[in-house]
Amino acid sequence: MGLVLFELRAAGGRAFSPYCWRARMALAHKELTPELRPARFTDIPRIGHGAKSLPVLLDGPIAILDSWDIALYLEERYPQAPSLFGGAAGRQFARFVHHWATTQLHPPIVRIGVADIWERLDAADQPYFRETREQRLGAPLESFRAQQPALLAQLGAALAPMRAMLVERPFLGGDQPSYADYVVFGAFQWSRVICPVPLLAADDAVQQWFERCLDLHGGLGRRAPAGG
Amino acid sequence: MGLVLFELRAAGGRAFSPYCWRARMALAHKELTPELRPARFTDIPRIGHGAKSLPVLLDGPIAILDSWDIALYLEERYPQAPSLFGGAAGRQFARFVHHWATTQLHPPIVRIGVADIWERLDAADQPYFRETREQRLGAPLESFRAQQPALLAQLGAALAPMRAMLVERPFLGGDQPSYADYVVFGAFQWSRVICPVPLLAADDAVQQWFERCLDLHGGLGRRAPAGG
Numbered sequence: 001m002g003l004v005l006f007e008l009r010a011a012g013g014r015a016f017s018p019y020c021w022r023a024r025m026a027l028a029h030k031e032l033t034p035e036l037r038p039a040r041f042t043d044i045p046r047i048g049h050g051a052k053s054l055p056v057l058l059d060g061p062i063a064i065l066d067s068w069d070i071a072l073y074l075e076e077r078y079p080q081a082p083s084l085f086g087g088a089a090g091r092q093f094a095r096f097v098h099h100w101a102t103t104q105l106h107p108p109i110v111r112i113g114v115a116d117i118w119e120r121l122d123a124a125d126q127p128y129f130r131e132t133r134e135q136r137l138g139a140p141l142e143s144f145r146a147q148q149p150a151l152l153a154q155l156g157a158a159l160a161p162m163r164a165m166l167v168e169r170p171f172l173g174g175d176q177p178s179y180a181d182y183v184v185f186g187a188f189q190w191s192r193v194i195c196p197v198p199l200l201a202a203d204d205a206v207q208q209w210f211e212r213c214l215d216l217h218g219g220l221g222r223r224a225p226a227g228g
Numbered sequence: 229m230g231l232v233l234f235e236l237r238a239a240g241g242r243a244f245s246p247y248c249w250r251a252r253m254a255l256a257h258k259e260l261t262p263e264l265r266p267a268r269f270t271d272i273p274r275i276g277h278g279a280k281s282l283p284v285l286l287d288g289p290i291a292i293l294d295s296w297d298i299a300l301y302l303e304e305r306y307p308q309a310p311s312l313f314g315g316a317a318g319r320q321f322a323r324f325v326h327h328w329a330t331t332q333l334h335p336p337i338v339r340i341g342v343a344d345i346w347e348r349l350d351a352a353d354q355p356y357f358r359e360t361r362e363q364r365l366g367a368p369l370e371s372f373r374a375q376q377p378a379l380l381a382q383l384g385a386a387l388a389p390m391r392a393m394l395v396e397r398p399f400l401g402g403d404q405p406s407y408a409d410y411v412v413f414g415a416f417q418w419s420r421v422i423c424p425v426p427l428l429a430a431d432d433a434v435q436q437w438f439e440r441c442l443d444l445h446g447g448l449g450r451r452a453p454a455g456g
Contacts, residue, residue: 089318092393092402096321099389100328161327165320174320 003027003034004058006047010120013038015224016194018106018186019067023055025182026071028217030081041125067186068098071179084179097172097180100161105187108155111137111144113195120194120227148197155199159206166205170212177216185213185221194227231255231262232286234275238348241266243452244422246334246414247295251283253410254299256445258309269353295414296326299407312407325400325408328389333415336383339365339372341423348422348455376425383427387434394433398440405444413441413449422455 005027008017015021015038027034039047039054047056049063057064057073064073071094075084085091114133118141121129134140144151162184165172172180188210191199200207214222233255236245243249243266255262267275267282275284277291285292287305292298299322303312313319338361346357346369362368372379390412393400400408416438419427428435442450 086317087315088402089314089321089406092397092400092406092408093317093321093324095396096324096389096393096400096408099392103388103392104386158332160331161324164327164331165324168323169320172320172324174316178317178320180320180324 005034006037006039006056008054009038011122014193016190018190020055021186021189022067022182023070028220030074030078040122041128094179097183101183101187104158108151109191112151113191115141116195163205166209192226193224233262234265234267234284236282237266239350242421244418246418248283249414249417250295250410251298256448258302258306268350269356322407325411329411329415332386336379337419340379341419343369344423391433394437420454421452
């Protein structure tokens with residue numbers, strides 16, 4: 001039975017969600033090609049299965065509602081395909097990187113790009129997005145543009161442990177990427193697809209790693225056009 | 229042949245070095261009891277083997293000069309004892325946590341306690357410590373005391389990913405501690421042994437994890453008296 005991935009899209013089909021990119025990369029790592037079903041924020045209630053966010057993976061009658069749970073599901077369901085975690089300790093690693101990315105990287109990245117995201121959403125999604133994000137962030141979306149230099153500095157400092165890792169090995173996973181890489185890839189691909197502000201200098205080890213990730217799995221990430 | 233661990237000490241025998249505590253915990257995890265040889269900063273040149281910092285582990289004719297290399301050595305040399313990493317992916321996890329602790333946790337912790345460390349060092353070490361640390365930190369050691377509230381807030385924010393992990397599982401390693409835990413343990417034990425400023429509230433998940441770590445391996449960490 002075929003896999004179906006519901007994926008968040010902006011106007012013109014831009015696939016920008018960091019969590020959906022985690023799922024896309026995890027599926028590709030497992031050598032799986034899901035049927036993609038684009039959806040807007042305002043389409044989510046119609047997906048069913050209790051879905052409140054994207055991605056949603058359908059495997060026949062089974063629905064998996066969260067990118068982390070999708071990774072766990074794929075690892076268990078497809079044990080013969082390349083491992084996403086490399087065992088229990090690697091799963092703890094990926095989970096740490098998940099919490100690290102969510103608490104240390106996403107806050108500056110979303111503020112850098114949030115006004116750009118709003119501009120590029122389908123018109124049907126714009127009121128929902130502005131209302132929920134202005135409530136969450138506590139200020140008008142456009143007000144964060146003036147803070148971009150400070151937010152870029154905050155992001156650059158937060159990336160120090162990853163930069164040190166990438167000086168030693170090409171991926172967080174070591175010689176090959178693991179789900180820990182896809183977690184951070186999602187954050188940078190989010191910005192690449194929908195935000196014109198470069199997050200990193202070309203000679204930053206994290207940018208060079210991101211370029212390597214864009215080339216993985218037949219250039220899956222690079223085929224999504226850069227935004228701006 | 230017996231193992232010998234050269235360990236940094238302050239006046240009165242206080243074992244405060246975060247890197248030496250990593251090695252102590254790694255040795256205990258491997259069910260090894262080294263002979264401890266206390267040393268001051270100014271004793272290091274007399275240790276030989278090219279040592280420029282502590283800890284130094286001697287295993288017969290072999291000298292291992294760095295806490296990370298000690299962990300790698302113990303994992304390879306004692307494969308039958310409980311694993312420090314849980315495989316290659318877990319080693320990447322521990323290395324990430326090493327870089328995370330070094331770049332995100334140690335900078336505020338050292339500034340919070342650096343004047344206390346100086347006060348508690350053997351008199352022979354005080355001039356060396358003041359000179360090298362004031363050069364590294366760019367200001368008189370005592371000047372950081374006024375920044376303690378901001379440094380504690382910085383530390384609290386940096387700990388967010390660890391706090392999220394510990395809500396899910398008792399240790400970074402999962403149900404059991406791994407070397408990733410010992411890396412962070414070293415940072416908090418450093419402060420506990422030599423600095424009177426509490427770093428965390430009693431109900432913080434990281435503090436509760438630290439208390440669990442103090443009880444590991446027969447209470448190895450707790451036997452070192454709290455400083456202040």
